[in-house]
Amino acid sequence: MRILHTSDWHVGKVLKGQSRAEEHLAVLTQVVEIARAEQPDLVIVAGDLYDTAAPSPESTRLVTRALSALRRTGADVVVIGGNHDNGAALDALRPWSDAAGITLRGSVRENPAEHVIDGTTATGERWRLVALPFLSQRYAVRAIEMYDLTAAEATQTYADHLSRLLAKLTEGFGEPGVVNLVTAHLTVVGASQGGGEREAQTVLGYAVPANVFPTSTHYVALGHLHRAQTVIGPCPVRYSGSPLAIDFGEAENVPAVTVVEVSVGQAAKVREVPVTVATQLRTVRGDLAQLATLKTGDAWLRVFVRETPRAGLREEVQELLPRALEVRIDPDMVASTPGPRAEERAGRTPRELFAAYLDSRGVTDTGVRELFDEFYEEASA
Structure with missing residues (x-):
């Protein structure tokens, strides 16, 4: 199967007072054009659709139209919330997304089945995707634990919680004949920041080791860090990066989306497709x-x-x-x-x-x- 992996759109971003709405329109138009050309079976948008938890109506219109256009290419589309997104507000859009044939998960739910999505490609290849939106440490680690633990202990506790959560969600990855996928919005230890991320939520308590992902996973599609990169882990782990430079600290990044070819019997083959229309x-x-x-x-x-x-x-x-x-x-x-x-x-x-x-x-x-x-x-x- 073929996957188009993108993340960290940050629609609504204002750079030093300068709106980037026209750039975002051009960038997302090119992402849709890439999807039409590549004909993926599945599009994964790994969080941070918006730059703010209270996006403008214009930003919401742009994002929903882009997601609808991606769905019209014939691909299944799965979207998760990031740390810049308002998870509850994204979940409120689920009646729209369900009607449009788009799978949207804005925040972590108590029911594990909410985060396990099954699908089949047009050629009959089965896939299973664990979709994990951003989970803040203050929700993952209880207040009493935060008061009693040192910073290092709280960091380890957060990583332990994420590991147990992913272990629960990936219990079904042992089924034969299924491509096993994970998408999440988080920081993996050893990855490089892109230069424009929100510092407080990319280091220390928010970083987890790559071994939280099981070896039975065929591909992990991550969002949160803005530089496209592959991370060493027990399975293929990758950040697609942002399709445009968010801030001046990202000027050296190469904006792109990631296209992945993967099957049950074939290791994931990854290639970057550059996104070239944003202003330098x-x-x-x-x-x-x-x-x-x-x-x-x-x-x-x-x-x-x-x-x-x-x-x-x-x-x-x-x-x-x-x-x-x-x-x-x-x-x-x-x-x-x-x-x-x-x-x-x-x-x-x-x-x-x-x-x-x-x-x-x-x-x-x-x-x-x-x-x-x-x-x-x-x-x-």
Whole structure:
């Protein structure tokens, strides 16, 4: 059977104030085009459909239309909730998804049968998929355990709970003649972050070892980390990565979806299909003269400017580079003099503290101090 594995769409993402709605429309259109060309038997969307737990109506419309279009290619479609999604809200869409022939699991349910999906391809090949949405540590580990355990113990407890949960859900993987699959939204120990994930939910208490997946699994389709990668484990374990760079930390990632060929008697063969239509994210450096000579095309830019900090510098950079979404002073240009200690800050006015901060950073432009005075007086009033 053939599987198209994708995840971490993050529809509704706003990058430094810039909407990416048009990019998401183009990206999901290309994902659907890839599905039409590849003709998969099964499409797995492994969580984080949205960038926020309260998506806009426009974001919801885009996601539901994309899922419907994937279903119309003739593939079965299975979708799980991620840490950015509102699991309960996704589950509320299940009457729609059931009517559309889409299997949607937004949150972990008490009934294990809810998370085991059986299917058959058009050629008669049987498959069984365990669908596990994101499970927060605060739900997996009871409050009393959290208070009594050290951080390391809580981490191990979370991994133990996930291991037992997956063991229960995969009990039926021993049946002969069935392709056994798992999809989940979590962090596996040893995997590399993509650069734009929510840090608190990708490390420590949220990471589990790859051996939570049984050796009888033919393929594990993961979401959560934005870099496409295969993880060493007892069975084929893979993140498809995000089909577009979510933030500037992901500029070096190759946006793609994963196509998998697998059968009962054949090991999973994996290949990436690039998604090429999203706007490029670039980080550039230089002084104003150097920035004025850059050819950046349509890329969204993060600029590290090599100039002495001064009022109005951001506006000067954006006049040269209108697609600069983030402008920072290059760290090499910032003085490393430490600021005043806590005992030195006591009893000083906000203006005095700000002036001391500017001195510690080597900022001599009086216009910055004047702007602070204006903002402070406005806020105080």
